[in-house]
Amino acid sequence: MDYPTLLAQATVNGLVIGTMYMLMAVGFTLVFGIMRVVNFAHGEFYMLGTFVAFFTYAQWELPFIVALAAAALCIGILGALVERAVIQPFRTDELSGMIATLAVSVIIQNGAVLAWGPTPRSMPNVIDGVLTIGPFTFPWSRLLVIAAAALIFAAFWFFIQRTRIGRAMRAVAQDTETALIQGIRVNTIYPIAFGMSVALAALAGALMAPIFSVSPFVGLTPMLKAFVVVILGGLGSVPGAVVGGLLLGLIESFTATLFGSLVADILQLLLVILILLVRPWGLLGQKEA
Amino acid sequence: MSRKTLGYAAAAAGLVLAIAVPQLTANQFYLHLANLALLNAIFAMSLGLIAAVGQLSLGHAAFAAIGAYLSALGAMQLKIPPILGIVLAGLVTGLLAAALGRVILRLRGVYFVLVTFLVGQVCTLVALNWESVTRGANGLVGIPPIRVFDQALGSRAYFYYAALTAFATVFVFIWALMRSQYGRAFRSIAENIQLAESSGIDTSRYQVIAFALGSGIAGAAGAAMAHYIRYISPDTFTFHDSVAYITMLVVGGRQTLVGGVLGAAFLTPLPELLRGLEGVQHIIYGAILLGVLLFLPGGLASIGKRVLRRKKGVETPT
Amino acid sequence: MKRLLTAALLPAACAIAIPAAQAETLKIGVLATLSGAGTAWGMSMQGAADLAAEDVNGKGGLEVGGKKYKIEVVAYDDKYKASDALTAINRLAFDDRIKFVVGPVGSAPALAILPVSTENKVITMTMGFTPKALSPDYKYSFRPVLPSDVFSDPQIKWVVEKLGGKRIGGLFPNDESGQQVAAANEKAYEAVGAKFVAKEFFERERVDFVPLLTRVLAQKIDAFELDGNSPQTAGLLVKQLRELGFKGPIIRTGGDATADIVKIAGKEATENVYVHQPIDLSSPAIQQYTKRFEDKYKIPLNAFSPFFYANLQMLFEAMRKAGTVSDTDKIRDAMLALKDFDTVLGKVNWTGQAQWKSNQQLDAPFYVALIKNGAPVVVAKCTPAKCE
Numbered sequence: 001m002d003y004p005t006l007l008a009q010a011t012v013n014g015l016v017i018g019t020m021y022m023l024m025a026v027g028f029t030l031v032f033g034i035m036r037v038v039n040f041a042h043g044e045f046y047m048l049g050t051f052v053a054f055f056t057y058a059q060w061e062l063p064f065i066v067a068l069a070a071a072a073l074c075i076g077i078l079g080a081l082v083e084r085a086v087i088q089p090f091r092t093d094e095l096s097g098m099i100a101t102l103a104v105s106v107i108i109q110n111g112a113v114l115a116w117g118p119t120p121r122s123m124p125n126v127i128d129g130v131l132t133i134g135p136f137t138f139p140w141s142r143l144l145v146i147a148a149a150a151l152i153f154a155a156f157w158f159f160i161q162r163t164r165i166g167r168a169m170r171a172v173a174q175d176t177e178t179a180l181i182q183g184i185r186v187n188t189i190y191p192i193a194f195g196m197s198v199a200l201a202a203l204a205g206a207l208m209a210p211i212f213s214v215s216p217f218v219g220l221t222p223m224l225k226a227f228v229v230v231i232l233g234g235l236g237s238v239p240g241a242v243v244g245g246l247l248l249g250l251i252e253s254f255t256a257t258l259f260g261s262l263v264a265d266i267l268q269l270l271l272v273i274l275i276l277l278v279r280p281w282g283l284l285g286q287k288e289a
Numbered sequence: 290m291s292r293k294t295l296g297y298a299a300a301a302a303g304l305v306l307a308i309a310v311p312q313l314t315a316n317q318f319y320l321h322l323a324n325l326a327l328l329n330a331i332f333a334m335s336l337g338l339i340a341a342v343g344q345l346s347l348g349h350a351a352f353a354a355i356g357a358y359l360s361a362l363g364a365m366q367l368k369i370p371p372i373l374g375i376v377l378a379g380l381v382t383g384l385l386a387a388a389l390g391r392v393i394l395r396l397r398g399v400y401f402v403l404v405t406f407l408v409g410q411v412c413t414l415v416a417l418n419w420e421s422v423t424r425g426a427n428g429l430v431g432i433p434p435i436r437v438f439d440q441a442l443g444s445r446a447y448f449y450y451a452a453l454t455a456f457a458t459v460f461v462f463i464w465a466l467m468r469s470q471y472g473r474a475f476r477s478i479a480e481n482i483q484l485a486e487s488s489g490i491d492t493s494r495y496q497v498i499a500f501a502l503g504s505g506i507a508g509a510a511g512a513a514m515a516h517y518i519r520y521i522s523p524d525t526f527t528f529h530d531s532v533a534y535i536t537m538l539v540v541g542g543r544q545t546l547v548g549g550v551l552g553a554a555f556l557t558p559l560p561e562l563l564r565g566l567e568g569v570q571h572i573i574y575g576a577i578l579l580g581v582l583l584f585l586p587g588g589l590a591s592i593g594k595r596v597l598r599r600k601k602g603v604e605t606p607t
Numbered sequence: 608m609k610r611l612l613t614a615a616l617l618p619a620a621c622a623i624a625i626p627a628a629q630a631e632t633l634k635i636g637v638l639a640t641l642s643g644a645g646t647a648w649g650m651s652m653q654g655a656a657d658l659a660a661e662d663v664n665g666k667g668g669l670e671v672g673g674k675k676y677k678i679e680v681v682a683y684d685d686k687y688k689a690s691d692a693l694t695a696i697n698r699l700a701f702d703d704r705i706k707f708v709v710g711p712v713g714s715a716p717a718l719a720i721l722p723v724s725t726e727n728k729v730i731t732m733t734m735g736f737t738p739k740a741l742s743p744d745y746k747y748s749f750r751p752v753l754p755s756d757v758f759s760d761p762q763i764k765w766v767v768e769k770l771g772g773k774r775i776g777g778l779f780p781n782d783e784s785g786q787q788v789a790a791a792n793e794k795a796y797e798a799v800g801a802k803f804v805a806k807e808f809f810e811r812e813r814v815d816f817v818p819l820l821t822r823v824l825a826q827k828i829d830a831f832e833l834d835g836n837s838p839q840t841a842g843l844l845v846k847q848l849r850e851l852g853f854k855g856p857i858i859r860t861g862g863d864a865t866a867d868i869v870k871i872a873g874k875e876a877t878e879n880v881y882v883h884q885p886i887d888l889s890s891p892a893i894q895q896y897t898k899r900f901e902d903k904y905k906i907p908l909n910a911f912s913p914f915f916y917a918n919l920q921m922l923f924e925a926m927r928k929a930g931t932v933s934d935t936d937k938i939r940d941a942m943l944a945l946k947d948f949d950t951v952l953g954k955v956n957w958t959g960q961a962q963w964k965s966n967q968q969l970d971a972p973f974y975v976a977l978i979k980n981g982a983p984v985v986v987a988k989c990t991p992a993k994c995e
Contacts, residue, residue, distance in 0.1 A: 106575035118646035122871035256818035318701040
């Protein structure tokens with residue numbers, strides 16, 4: 001393979017993982033922006049999304065679009081319930097809330113092992129075959145991820161910008177007290193926001209399930225990446241999560257292709273630590289008072 | 290009896306009992322668990338020291354790993370006696386933490402948590418990939434046991450006394466520290482850092498001190514663990530261990546020094562009660578953690594206080 | 608206070624965990640990974656112990672020295688960690704007073720427990736592939752599964768001679784097995800005139816291999832080596848390699864992964880894939896064992912399981928011959944004296960003197976298969992000396 005081919009492959013691949021990181025990070029950052037909660041269980045909701053997709057698409061052979069809808073809906077509702085039960089009591093205590101999500105993550109992951117066993121499962125591709133343009137080959141299954149993720153994000157953006165609940169969410173994120181005065185019911189906004197956030201993670205999981213694999217342990221990596229992305233883009237900033245996600249995907253793909261895995265991993269961590277130290281509010285985030 | 294005398298009496302009774310443990314049980318397995326509980330208590334107490342300035346470290350296991358590797362390598366390559374190695378490992382880890390802390394303690398709250406988490410990831414990567422020194426994923430095999438007066442403390446009973454001494458030392462040290470002007474400064478920083486700053490406390494200095502001391506103690510305890518298990522690899526101290534220390538601290542009680550000890554004493558033998566329920570065991574852990582957070586924010590340590598308070602409430606009218 | 612708590616809780620713990628011991632019960636320990644990502648391996652070992660116990664108990668018990676013993680399996684989780692394995696072996700040795708342990712799984716737990724098991728004369732059957740798990744210092748450490756340094760030489764020689772490839776590429780996990788396997792493979796390939804032109808390591812958390820595979824393929828390789836990767840990773844690698852347009856042979860030198868490779872990558876992608884088969888899937892004994900295991904646990908059989916079962920068959924025979932269930936020195940000698948012993952794997956022996964100065968490595972035949980239309984077809988039968 002020559003350099004142009006190598007670079008083209010790296011770009012497409014970077015976009016694929018970049019969009020996955022983006023979906024994970026957008027949800028993660030949304031919850032932080034609105035509720036000031038760092039959700040250590042975020043990856044477990046991704047994992048649950050892969051299982052919903054596995055059962056609906058691979059097992060019951062429903063159309064993939066139904067699998068996506070099921071993942072978003074089931075996991076979204078579950079997320080809202082989790083928020084009400086174990087996150088809401090810690091509204092004023094960031095650290096306790098974070099420890100609570102650690103506990104939730106342990107429970108979900110081991111619950112999944114009990115219910116579905118530890119052995120990874122695999123799913124058939126949604127589309128088979130490759131797209132060949134000149135010397136370049138791109139699997140359709142990967143191109144589909146990019147398109148689907150872009151659509152999902154567009155829908156989310158529309159919701160946040162144009163609907164009443166979306167506007168209320170943004171108001172709460174900006175200033176909870178003012179929002180309260182304006183008559184926004186924070187207690188209903190929080191579960192909805194949390195549910196939406198984990199629904200995005202579940203969608204990412206459902207999209208990636210055919211490409212990667214399905215097991216109770218697949219949540220860790222996407223969560224780690226979501227951390228990296230939100231720090232890169234700025235905790236609480238949705239545009240930051242989009243830019244950060246795509247950027248991280250591309251950086252990772254190029255460094256791994258050109259220099260190998262170790263360089264890619266270490267570079268990422270160092271980049272993030274550096275950002276935290278010189279610009280803790282991230283590339284696109286706002287400096288806190 | 291005042292609460293103070295009660296406390297001293299309890300401490301003395303506990304110490305006498307602890308010293309007698311190897312005489313009370315011939316079962317080596319119980320001694321092994323006691324050893325692990327003592328080390329875990331040190332980890333939890335040292336994490337509590339960092340929590341005393343209002344910071345939560347998710348990289349505590351990484352400092353334990355640094356100490357463990359330092360002391361193990363020192364003993365294997367440079368023939369440093371393990372006892373000296375453990376102390377040195379604690380000091381070096383503490384200095385490293387101080388240097389790092391000067392930079393990362395500018396961050397607070399979740400930012401600090403995230404950066405300590407990432408520091409932990411970097412440490413694991415280094416241990417895995419710096420093969421010429423750490424032997425990579427294969428780990429260090431055959432780490433020498435602790436020796437005192439040319440007597441190898443390989444046996445569990447000997448190690449027990451060494452661990453008990455270390456535990457008592459750390460306990461008394463942190464207890465004294467928290468009652469000194471340092472402890473007062475720590476508490477005011479945890480309560481309100483802006484207020485502490487404006488009342489003339491050098492907040493960054495005190496935070497660095499707490500972080501360096503806590504991480505240094507963890508490094509020494511990690512080193513002791515390495516000489517006890519006599520094997521260490523990048524898997525020995527991971528993110529999951531950091532979470533385990535946090536769990537012990539929270540379940541035992543974050544506010545008091547006894548809390549970490551109670552948490553370690555309760556959670557270390559717990560898996561042994563749950564043998565045979567392998568899958569459920571972790572879920573029970575998570576549930577206990579969640580339950581304590583929701584219904585007993587002061588942890589196990591606050592049970593005693595609650596009982597005492599209730600008693601007093603009954604006694605006052607008479 | 609904490610001492611009190613520990614002292615109060617533990618006897619209670621043991622009372623719950625272990626039913627009152629009967630005079631004629633023989634306890635076998637299992638020390639394996641029963642939670643987390645390594646559970647499939649741990650289950651394969653626990654399954655071997657459970658099934659072996661069922662066999663014996665079904666016949667009314669194991670007759671040794673005129674007494675009949677019912678076998679009871681006591682299983683502890685090591686969470687794939689050295690420190691937890693050490694706790695478990697302490698409990699097995701001192702609390703349960705067990706002398707026979709199936710386990711542990713990984714090299715780290717194996718190395719951590721061996722001093723304790725040796726000191727207490729506990730016979731262990733490990734799945735730790737580290738060369739250090741067998742040594743004259745560890746008199747009671749046995750290994751029923753073949754590590755790659757035993758089989759990679761003959762198998763790689765056979766494959767390279769057949770295919771004639773010179774430029775080999777490979778991707779290995781950056782963990783203990785990956786690091787060991789990569790070194791062993793590289794040596795074996797160089798010994799027969801081939802060369803690793805692209806060898807990459809990745810951290811265990813990595814899920815996307817396309818960037819690394821792109822990098823490997825850029826070296827214009829003739830064949831790709833899959834050894835050292837978990838079955839699922841191996842499947843993903845085959846799938847992604849074919850998607851990137853690689854049509855050359857893919858070789859899996861060690862570990863059973865065929866079922867997962869086919870399941871994940873699909874029939875089309877798995878043509879021209881040469882795999883290591885630790886067991887002969889067409890043998891009736893293996894097929895029967897597979898059925899029993901899968902009926903009981905509802906999970907696919909891991910090919911390592913019958914090796915532990917075979918080792919237990921040998922252990923029971925050795926107890927009968929030695930006429931004792933407690934003197935592990937005699938049992939060890941009787942077990943090592945078994946030659947061409949008939950097990951679920953066929954006839955087996957002991958080997959290992961040359962490599963580790965310890966003749967406690969199980970010696971069983973293994974196979975090379977070519978995947979055709981989604982199923983492995985055995986193309987060569989191997990011994991540690993050669994494949995044909």
